[in-house]
Amino acid sequence: MTKQKVRRPEEHLRRADPVLGSVIDAVARGGGPRPSLPPDSSMSNDPKMPTDCYGALIRGIASQNISSFAARAVYRKIIERFGGRTPTPRQVLDDDPEALRVAAGLSHAKTESLRSLAEHILSGELELDRLHDLPDDDVIHQLVAVKGIGTWTAHMFMIWHLHRPDVLPVGDLGIRQAVKKLYDLPGLPAPVETTRIGEPWRPYRTLACLYLWRLEESEPQV
Incomplete structure (x- = not known):
């Protein structure tokens, strides 16, 4: 270009x-x-944003209402709990919610949001592979159906992960x-x-x- x-x-x-x-x-x-x-993630406050949709949404939930530094620490603890990799939706649901919350330093609301995200993916209600092809309004509609994901999180996901220009x-x-x-x-x-x-x-x-x-x-x- x-x-x-x-x-x-x-x-x-x-x-x-x-x-x-x-x-x-x-x-x-x-x-x-x-x-x-498209936005360069290296110029954001979160240069280590995961490259896959699921990891990016987990990171987005962890980022809500806290500083970028704190969000990176929470996300790192989530990954560490699951052997250094992003947990699958099934692993999230099979884990003890309270143990996960304490280990990662999550709030009760964010723990519930992670579980709701996993449930929506496993049920097929949220098809991550289709998000790249959906119009902006439809992406927001899909994401805010997950408990704890609001419009701000959807917007951040669209900017930094889907690279939507508007x-x-x-x-x-x-x-x-x-x-x-x-x-x-x-x-x-x-x-x-x-x-x-x-x-x-x-x-x-x-x-x-x-x-x-x-x-x-x-x-x-x-």
Whole structure:
């Protein structure tokens, strides 16, 4: 792929939203690798994201409401419990839930979510091999049917694993904080407001989010 084709989504975002364009320009001036499509997992806060759908979903459940550092530690403990490999759905269900929870440092809710994921896969309700071929809305519908998997987890899975180009995780705190700062809002935007602000970014909302996350990473913490 040529450099011109790689930068075409950036040019679309600049034209569609000059405010976001200022972020793109600031990142470019800062040097170093720039966000691109498909997202490069090595530039995320989770460079060791599993490459298979099932492992990625287990990792996504482990990541909910905790830091990236803590999530990596929990995921590592899950793997260690099963001999250094991602447990199969059957192994998850055959394990003692409380023993698994304690060994991996999971909450009760996340333990139940792992078991619900395993049940949906074994029953055929969730066909992981089909997710790559489904439209975005259908992927979300399939995933949120699993207990404990919400829209945020589905969005992260779609961005970092399925590499969907037009995902806007309106419930993500980092995105909401960046939007608040950039557009001088009085408070964190609600999902409907974030959706409205991000409408011009279509069909590259994923790339817009990568830049917003970069903005949040570069802001000094006080």
